[in-house]
Amino acid sequence: xxxxxxxxxxLVALLLGLVLVAAGAAAAAWGLGQLTxxxxxxxxxxxxxxxxxxxxxxxxPGAAAAAAVVLALLGLWWLFAHVPRRSTGPLRLAGSDRxxxxxxxxxxxxxxxxxxxxxxxxxxxxxxxVVSDRGQLVAEIDVTAEPDADLAEVAAAVDATGxxxxxxxxRDDLRGRVAVHVARRQRRGSRVH
Amino acid sequence: xxxxxxxxTTRLQPAKxxxxxxxxxxxxxxxxxxxxxxxxxxxxxxxxxxxxxSTTWLGSATSALDGLAPSAAVAAVGxxxxxxxxxxxxxxxxxxxxxxxxxGGTSGAHLRTADVARLASAxxxxxxxxxxxxxxxxxxxxxxxxxxxxxxxxxxxxVADRVRTSVEHALRALESPPRIKVRTxxxxxxxx
Numbered sequence: 027x028x029x030x031x032x033x034x035x036x037l038v039a040l041l042l043g044l045v046l047v048a049a050g051a052a053a054a055a056w057g058l059g060q061l062t063x064x065x066x067x068x069x070x071x072x073x074x075x076x077x078x079x080x081x082x083x084x085x086x087p088g089a090a091a092a093a094a095v096v097l098a099l100l101g102l103w104w105l106f107a108h109v110p111r112r113s114t115g116p117l118r119l120a121g122s123d124r125x126x127x128x129x130x131x132x133x134x135x136x137x138x139x140x141x142x143x144x145x146x147x148x149x150x151x152x153x154x155x156v157v158s159d160r161g162q163l164v165a166e167i168d169v170t171a172e173p174d175a176d177l178a179e180v181a182a183a184v185d186a187t188g189x190x191x192x193x194x195x196x197r198d199d200l201r202g203r204v205a206v207h208v209a210r211r212q213r214r215g216s217r218v219h
Numbered sequence: 220x221x222x223x224x225x226x227x228t229t230r231l232q233p234a235k236x237x238x239x240x241x242x243x244x245x246x247x248x249x250x251x252x253x254x255x256x257x258x259x260x261x262x263x264x265x266x267x268x269x270x271x272x273s274t275t276w277l278g279s280a281t282s283a284l285d286g287l288a289p290s291a292a293v294a295a296v297g298x299x300x301x302x303x304x305x306x307x308x309x310x311x312x313x314x315x316x317x318x319x320x321x322x323g324g325t326s327g328a329h330l331r332t333a334d335v336a337r338l339a340s341a342x343x344x345x346x347x348x349x350x351x352x353x354x355x356x357x358x359x360x361x362x363x364x365x366x367x368x369x370x371x372x373x374x375x376x377x378v379a380d381r382v383r384t385s386v387e388h389a390l391r392a393l394e395s396p397p398r399i400k401v402r403t404x405x406x407x408x409x410x411x
Contacts, residue, residue, distance in 0.1 A: 105255065
């Protein structure tokens with residue numbers, strides 16, 4: 027999800043919230059007969075005659091159809107904009123020029139790094155990929171550790187493997203994010219007494 | 220592609236810690252769906268009227284409101300609408316949730332608070348005298364509830380100390396290890 031979409035979400039939620047607060051407060055005051063204190067000519071009852079007149083105009087169905095298409099398309103675009111698109115293609119390496127481009131498949135490298143990490147004692151499994159996240163090129167590795175794993179040992183393995191990955195990919199702008207998940211239950215036979 | 224075991228000279232710089240979207244993470248898509256819903260409502264009105272009809276959802280809703288007079292029910296609905304609006308404003312302004320704790324090191328490794336609680340429980344489970352464990356964790360502190368075989372008093376305090384040491388040891392690799400609180404309960408039958 028991009029920052030633009032998140033910003034739009036917040037802006038619309040804020041504006042809608044403010045409108046609802048104002049409308050709700052006005053309705054509550056009107057319901058209790060207090061609205062005339064601030065609005066002397068507040069109506070005694072709701073009249074929707076104006077809306078009925080609009081529905082009867084010859085231009086209304088066409089305008090409503092156009093508005094419906096625009097609203098539905100906007101809504102669908104907004105909805106699908108929430109689907110994350112974070113994949114990256116092959117990563118271009120330093121040394122690329124007109125005579126040829128050097129590229130590396132970042133996700134394959136991150137996958138290989140995850141496989142190395144999965145060999146660490148106390149680590150049950152690991153998977154890796156390279157993604158584009160909030161403007162950063164990020165090697166994301168998910169590690170699932172046993173509940174009794176030695177965290178210091180896992181941290182040391184993550185550092186060593188991360189450094190190797192940085193060397194393999196060879197891009198200064200690569201960042202690392204290793205999510206260490208802890209399994210809910212100990213795998214049978216993995217504990218040494 | 221394979222990774223060698225040579226000592227590397229470069230280091231992988233850590234990315235920003237992940238954050239959760241909070242309420243706005245699901246409120247945004249719901250608002251988008253609502254916008255599609257409004258489009259459908261207006262579209263149904265246009266569709267029916269273009270075909271010569273006059274009974275539409277929008278028209279029926281408008282007619283239902285006609286002649287509405289002030290009442291306690293209207294006031295109650297107004298209060299509910301205002302509260303929903305207030306909640307929406309708070310959701311829009313609330314910062315993203317943070318529940319990741321960085322591991323010491325340079326590669327951007329982190330655990331979420333739920334995983335820290337599982338590690339704490341596993342560490343407490345290994346202590347002699349502990350029957351059952353339940354832990355909850357925030358970014359600053361971990362609370363470990365243990366049911367012990369020991370009755371209350373000196374023996375239970377000893378178990379609590381050993382649990383604290385074990386959990387501290389298990390979480391020592393975190394960049395800022397959280398404060399550890401241990402609460403002991405004597406197992407029924409041993410509690411005299």
